Amino acid sequence: MKRKCSLKSLMIAIFLLCAVICAVGVIKMDTFPNQRIPLMTKPAFEKGWTYQAGGRQGTVDSFPFHRKDKTDTLILTAELPHLDGSEYLSFSNQYTSCQVFVDSVKIFDYGEETTAPFGSMLGNVSCNVPLKSQYSGKTISIRFEKQYSFAGFSVEEMLLGTGSEIRFYYAKANVGVLACTLLMAIIAVAMFILYLVQKAKRFKYNYRLFLHLSVVAFTGAMWILTDSLLPQFFLGSTIIITVLSFWSFMAMPIPVVNIVADFCNHGKKGLHLAQMVILLNMIVQTLLYMLNLADFPQMLLATHLILVFALICIVYALIRECKSREARFTNDILFAIFVLVLFGLVALADFYVSGTSNNNSLYYRWGIIIFVLLLTVVNIKRMGVFLEEWEQNRVLSKLAFTDIMTKTSNRSAYERYMDDKAGCDVKKANLSFILIDLNDLKKVNDTYGHSAGDQVLIDAARCIKKVLGNVGDVYRIGGDEFVVIIEGKDVDGQAYQAKLTEEIEKSNHKAKYPFTMAFGFASAKAEGCNDLKELQKKADLNMYLDKQNYKKQ
Incomplete structure (x- = not known):
């Protein structure tokens, strides 16, 4: 095996060496005419002004x-x-x-x-x-x-x-804008898909954070794109682009506040107030514009002040949460918010000092992108921790309700099922019970020892699962007693008893310790039972009769 690997590595190395020599030779000694089309130069008119x-x-x-x-x-x-x-x-x-x-x-x-x-x-x-x-x-x-x-x-x-x-x-000049927009859009779609998957699986933790992050990424992508010159070449209308830009900019803090509110147990009143103020600002500014009393740029100072107020509420809630003992991942979110605040303050300072928008748009853009990426990492880490704990709990739960020897469900699982179904309409649920008891297991234990008896139990469970495992749930409820519960299916008990007997005979040809079973079947529809206990008693009675027949042989 090692010789084959070394030969393969040698062949790859020889090919790479040949490829490098070939590529260098072609580039250096190629005399064919240059077929490359020169890139379009900037159509500048910047002299003489x-x-x-x-x-x-x-x-x-x-x-x-x-x-x-x-x-x-x-x-x-x-x-x-x-x-x-x-x-x-x-x-x-x-x-x-x-x-x-x-x-x-x-x-x-x-x-x-x-x-x-x-x-x-x-x-x-x-x-x-x-x-x-x-x-x-x-x-x-x-x-x-x-x-x-x-x-x-x-x-x-x-x-x-x-x-x-x-x-x-x-x-060409806005390739960076396109790349940022595409990145944010991909994150938005990915987070929304993760939210839908977790909602479908009904995970017991706050997966809404993925939805909020998806909205943050979407509004961020919308603002980055509409704040650039690109949409104008597709839509033509500059006013609708400007309106969309201001709407997305004003709405962006809302999902951020939602994320912090879901993480924090403190400062919720301030966060709720910030959301209400943001929404009120959006409504008022839109109405004023529609009434031709003021437009969005004229009210930009109010938008900036409300943005600062929202950031103060967010930082206050996070700092209070960091001081609490139960805080988890809060420091990571606080760092992401700090990055957003830092870039936002730099952008605001540049906007009001220089009076231009290109640099401050760039600061906002990078602040939002870094913030979304950091929160994406936090959310994925948080989901990873939950899935790890969920898997551990699932394994522990499985061990708690699994019979270690036979790998069937144990009595605890059986009792839990019986408690869950207590009082249910067994006819409507179309329940059937099969009780199975090993014959003469005590003789095997006394004659060959308990290890032989354990092997008989393992072989018996394997036969039961092979015949009935895809039909119903198999439980080991006693030392030598099994029960199979079948729900929502019409079952022919005699047919399955014949199949199980046939499977046991096949097993006994190979087994060191042959065995037989007593079989008791009861169907709620056939027996006319009204409750679970009555159905169980009917199956138990039929198993007892089968065992008596075995003893008479």
């Missing part, structure tokens, strides 16, 4: 271009190159209205005169301006105007290219 802001003028050295002036207006100007009519000017715009002019003629408007069913609302969008060929060589101006106090002027890139070039660029 100037800016005006608050009486100041200057040259835009590079993009991203950020300014947080006290002025409410920023104007970017450049001269358009030669155009063939298929190009778009594309630039990111974060919560400011903008208008695009070519030689003082407005060709694009976002947020100034545009309307929506419940009023206009600005978001983190990509403005895509179609350009005609006659615009070649003309001056293009982009006028940005603040609509929200927190917003600054931030233009991440300035692109000029065809629609496919711009879509490809944004898809």
Whole structure:
């Protein structure tokens, strides 16, 4: 065996060496023409731009271009190159209205005169301006105007290219967003499946945590995706994307609070209050937007304050729980919450200090992802501990209700069954009893010893299980007495007695100590019994009659 393994390893090593030499030779000495298609370059239009802001003028050295002036207006100007009519000017715009002019003629408007069913609302969008060929060589101006106090002027890139070039660029630039969204979606689906499996098996522990974590991952994935520029290229409508982004952001703390509430015995009032405040905030903001009184970005400060309040309630409950002796896994959750709070505070600080949203969105994104991954690990560890304890209890329970010698259920299991079925309608349950008693087991013990008697019991149990084990439950209820309980099936007692006798005869041909059995069958339907005890007595009586017949032989 060792020689075969060493020969196999040698052959694998020889192949790998040949493969390396072959690959190096092909790469170094290949003279065929290069068939690789070059990657599409960034369709940038970032040279020649100037800016005006608050009486100041200057040259835009590079993009991203950020300014947080006290002025409410920023104007970017450049001269358009030669155009063939298929190009778009594309630039990111974060919560400011903008208008695009070519030689003082407005060709694009976002947020100034545009309307929506419940009023206009600005978001983190990509403005895509179609350009005609006659615009070649003309001056293009982009006028940005603040609509929200927190917003600054931030233009991440300035692109000029065809629609496919711009879509490809944004898809490539947002690979990280797609990866994060996919990861969160996979976690959401996996946690939901685990929740359904555990619910179906009715495990006796709080498996709802998997459902809550699934909702956290789902809302996180929804927010990460809608906070990026990608959905705009599929849905077109920027307002519905912005609404979904704010809804998912506001709703995200609710399942987090649910997770903590399920773990903690302390601070539940504060956690419940936090949930109510979050839900009230979502309802009020949605109604105000529908009534065209305020939009979500205008109420963002209230959302942030409520988020901080919810985090304070969560941390308070977890710290109180950590001090209690029965706390388990609480430290792990507290660490996950600490990571989320840390990233959240950094994101909030960046948002209100810099006035831009790209970095703070990135901080939030990583905070949520790390938080979900940590909680996933905690939940899996918790499930592992439960399954380990559950398996230990199952094994102990099986040992407690199993006859060690014959591997059948024991008298304790039989009595538990009888207690559970006490008072049941035996006719409706279609119960049948088979009582089996070994003949002359005492003689075997006295003649050959108790080890011989034990072997007879083992052989007898094997025969009973082989014939009746798939029909009903087999119990050893005394030294040489077995009972088989059959439920919900019509049984021919004589047929099974004949099968059991045949199986015993086969066993006796090989057995050192042959044996026979007395057989007593009773069916609730056939006997007209009304209760369990009566049915048992009928089977016992029939077994006694069979044993008397054996003794007369």
